[in-house]
Amino acid sequence: MYGREDLVEEMTRDDCWRRLRRTHLGRLAMGHGPGIEIFPINYTADGQTVYLATSxxxxxxxxxxxxxxxxxxxxxxxxxxxxxxxxxxxxRLVRSADLEVAGELGLRSAAPGVKDQLMSIDATSVTGRRFRSAL
Structure with a gap:
């Protein structure tokens, strides 16, 4: 089997971004004080930015x-x-250059309704971990 040191690996920043670019559903946690909320949300990513569409x-x-x-x-x-x-x-994205980048990345939402508010997360921290799994 595996030794304890083989069970968990820190992922490189590049590996994290590769996974962010090929996955399109995540969870957004935001709030203030005890009012923290977690939202499932579709997204797209490029090198240093995560783009979201919402209403x-x-x-x-x-x-x-x-x-x-x-x-x-x-x-x-x-x-x-x-x-x-x-x-x-x-x-919130309001500059035409930002809106154009988000549009070129093919940002779409699986949720019903109009998602006309484009937003971005400018990553200041990107971390990832992998665990050996039987899945």
Whole structure:
């Protein structure tokens, strides 16, 4: 079997971004004080930024109160279960250059309704871990 040191691996930043670019559903954690919320959300990513599409509501309102968020994706492959966490400020995209980049990346939402509010997380921290798994 495996020794204890073989059970958990820290992922490189490049490996984290590779996984972020090929996965498109994650969880966004945001809030202030005890009012922290976690939202499942579709996203797309490029080299240093995670892009989200949403509608006007809780997420867009909370950005003005506390823009710092955590975003997490996870999965399993090749005998490993893994998790990637991105932290940084969430901002609404209003500049045409930002909107164009998000559009070129093919940002789509699986949730019903109009998702006309484009947002991004400018990653200040990206970490990932892999665990040996029987999955």
């Amino acid at each position: 006007v509501g809780t997420k867009t309102a909370m950005v003005g109160v506390s823009p710092w968020v955590a975003f997490e994706i996870d999965g399993a492959d090749d005998g490993w279960t893994w998790s990637v966490v991105v932290k940084g400020p969430l901002r």
